[in-house]
Amino acid sequence: MNRLEFETEDGVTAFYVLEQTRINARNYLLVSESEDEDAEVLILKDTAQEQDTESVYEIVEDENELAAVLKVFEELLEENGTDD
Numbered sequence: 001m002n003r004l005e006f007e008t009e010d011g012v013t014a015f016y017v018l019e020q021t022r023i024n025a026r027n028y029l030l031v032s033e034s035e036d037e038d039a040e041v042l043i044l045k046d047t048a049q050e051q052d053t054e055s056v057y058e059i060v061e062d063e064n065e066l067a068a069v070l071k072v073f074e075e076l077l078e079e080n081g082t083d084d
Contacts, residue, residue, distance in 0.1 A: 001035060006057060015042070019076050023069065029057065030073045043069050 002017040015031035018041065022028070027046040032039040043066060044057040060066045 004031075015044075019073050019080075021069075021072055021076060023072065027055070028060070028069050028073075043073070045069075 003014055004017060005012050005014050013033070015029075015033060016035055017029050017031055019030040020027065029044045029046075030041055031044055032041045043060040045060050045065075046055045047058050048054065048056040060069060
């Protein structure tokens with residue numbers, strides 16, 4: 001599991017990347033603040049523009065988008081045998 005550090009308004013936050021995917025030309029990460037199996041997860045979306053040199057990730061909050069992306073991650077996790 002990869003561990004990434006993100007700069008936030010509150011400082012630096014570390015997340016463990018559980019899975020990643022690309023949908024409609026956008027990168028999404030399924031992350032957790034802990035390696036525990038029962039830890040809560042977040043879905044982050046890269047909102048950077050093509051000309052940006054760094055990724056800009058934001059928490060997916062739109063319920064429809066969240067449901068659709070979560071379904072993709074569930075399928076990926078099942079395929080990889082790492083069901084949470």
